[in-house]
Amino acid sequence: MGQSLSRNNILEQLRIKRNKRFRLASIVTVLIIFTLLIPVLQYSLNIYIPYNKTALRVEDSVFTREDVVDFVRFNQRLSEEQGVQFNPGSSLFESLQLIAENEIAYFSAAQYGLTVEQWEIDEAFFIKLGIYDDIDLSLGEDKRAFQEQKIQFLNEVQLDDETYQDIVRKGIFREKLRRELSREIPLIQPHAEVYKILVSDAQPTMLSDIERRIKTGEDLEEIISRFSEDPEVQKNKGSLGWIPVGIYPTLDNILFVQDENGKRNLNLRELSEPYINQESDLLEFYIISDLTEARELSDEHMEQLSNDALRQFLSNKSSVVNIEYGLDNDTFNWINSRVQIASILPSSTISEDDMDGVDSILNQ
Known part of the structure; x- marks a missing residue:
């Protein structure tokens, strides 16, 4: 009976030793895996996940x-x-x-x-x-x-x-x-030849003088050179050139729109209502010097x-x-x-x- 019990004790001790070795091996394995995973985790957190978000x-x-x-x-x-x-x-x-x-x-x-x-x-x-x-x-x-x-x-x-x-x-x-x-853009379109006057103060007497000069047939470029405060006036004489629909969308209504009776919102050689220039706070007035129903688009306007x-x-x-x-x-x-x-x-x-x-x- 004693000999049999001693054998069981020996077997138990062997089992305990095996378990200890197994646990130690498991711990070492986990530590190795964890050590190997650190670079992978760092790569995932710092590179893979941020890059692929x-x-x-x-x-x-x-x-x-x-x-x-x-x-x-x-x-x-x-x-x-x-x-x-x-x-x-x-x-x-x-x-x-x-x-x-x-x-x-x-x-x-x-x-x-x-x-x-x-x-x-x-x-x-x-x-x-x-x-x-x-x-x-x-x-x-x-x-x-x-x-x-x-x-x-x-x-x-x-x-x-x-x-x-x-x-x-x-x-x-x-x-x-x-x-x-x-x-799909028509190459031939209606155009308006347009001039612009910029002033800081639209005094009634000055506007009346401008309108009188326009109606009497005075040269538009001379009028604009005389009254406009545009820094570029001496260079361009206030001319915007020939303009088709869509180049200055805010002006399309006055330049091209007609009512059911054919009356235009802005007639030839007539001073428009004032517009505020957002960059300079100057007042802008526009004048149509000529109109045509058929003019070829310039390369610049076609591009725009x-x-x-x-x-x-x-x-x-x-x-x-x-x-x-x-x-x-x-x-x-x-x-x-x-x-x-x-x-x-x-x-x-x-x-x-x-x-x-x-x-x-x-x-x-």
Whole structure:
């Protein structure tokens, strides 16, 4: 009986020793795993999670903080390569809006049958760098030089080729959409030849004198040179040139609108009601010197109307497309700190106005 009990004690002691070794091994294993996990956790907390936090969603397309950093760095470096200072504040939230608009343009490409070829991406990149005139991509030597310069550029801004291609491609889709919309703008349109007088005090006697001189047929440029307080009056004589509808939207009503009887809101060689110039606080008066129902748009006006058409198209689409901004002050500051790393010019600081811009997006 005693011998049997002694054997049980021995077995129990062996079991206890095994358990102690097992617990010790378990503790050591846990410590090793925990030690190995620390860098992983640090990476997740400091890099992976912050970089992959959603900054923008356009329908099913999700753009992370990292995507925004890539986009801003790319455009930042392109600007700075040409000596243009990059504003880290306004450019950040404007970039978010631009990313969203480019995505809408990309979605709309099929509607207009728009496509983008590889050579267009390469060409657009060199045009942005301002050196395309010196390169012929059809030549092997120039193509190799292009590839080397592109690789160097992407390494400097820490972008991979796929990201670069996507950014440039969608920018091209935006420009192609703008051109397509411009086709809908009539090349021949009504125009008004317009002059402007700026005065600080619209005294009745002075206005009566101006109106009398206009009605008697005195040269408009001489009248304006005599009375206008516009600093540029000696340079432009108050002339705004031939203006079509849409160039000065606030003036369209007086320049082009007629009632059911054909009566115009502002007749030829007649002084308009005063408008307040928001920049100088001067009063503006307008005079139509001539009208035509058919005049070809200037290149400058076609460009402006095309930009307005694209802006209106994107605004209309934005009202029906699901767009969500994941931008807050923390994200704003986080992105800005990463963007500054790629800057080659002295860094700027974020102003209170820049932060107000963030809030304006969040409140949309």
